Amino acid sequence: MVSDFDEVFSEGMTAEERLYNAIFGKPIPEWEGYAIPRIEKFRRFQKASEVFNRLFQNSSTVNKFFYKPEPFQDACGGSVRIYPEGDCESLAVFENREALSELSELIKLVDELEVSAEEMLDGSTSIEISWYIKDPFEGKPES
């Protein structure tokens, strides 16, 4: 899914133009003032997704989800739900400098990060860690 944003190399185009072309299949129009900030949103989403995957790649009790921006104007993000192992509590551990640096990188990339604990139907609790990147024109008219 993240590979949808791989850049198409084309001589004479800027990186932003190449990415717009890869997403929409056409050259970026000169008047498209909304495209560049949204391309930045996609870049952040791609990097944040990579960091997020690395942070939780080794755990067996997680479910990861990504919310890709569709349509183009949407916010985007990801989340992970961590379940208890046996009768123990649910745990998300960042136990070395490398993990803390990755977590810091994620916090820098996103607009919002939420950590929550929720009771499940069987009485145990799970942890959810969610992050969001807002659309730069959220709440603003485009015309």
Next chain:
Amino acid sequence: MSNFCGTDVETFIRYTGLADRSNQVFQNIDAEKMERCHKATEILKKSFDSLKNAAVFFDETKNATKNQRGMAFVMTDYGYSSFRIDNPEKQKEALKFLEIVDAIAIVSEKDPDTKETVLTLDWRVDGVRF
């Protein structure tokens, strides 16, 4: 020296006989570690201050070689507890916090007495190790 890699300072000093000079070394290490612990606790107090049913704890010990631990927890009555980083100020404080500590753990569990869902942020500042 390489035989002591992974050893804590106390063991190293016992085997090398550096006890005479150890007090000042411990004091310096301890002061630096305690400063980090106090800074981490201050950040958490500021961040959790506005949350309902939140509390921050820090357990002081005197030994520079031992790991120091602290925690902050949030609980509600409705089976759901959370904290959020959703503005630049909170982001700055969170990044500062992650620079200061050596490890964190996020834990969710049910309080056995109150049956409330508790979300805890545990943190650790390590004692000195070679």
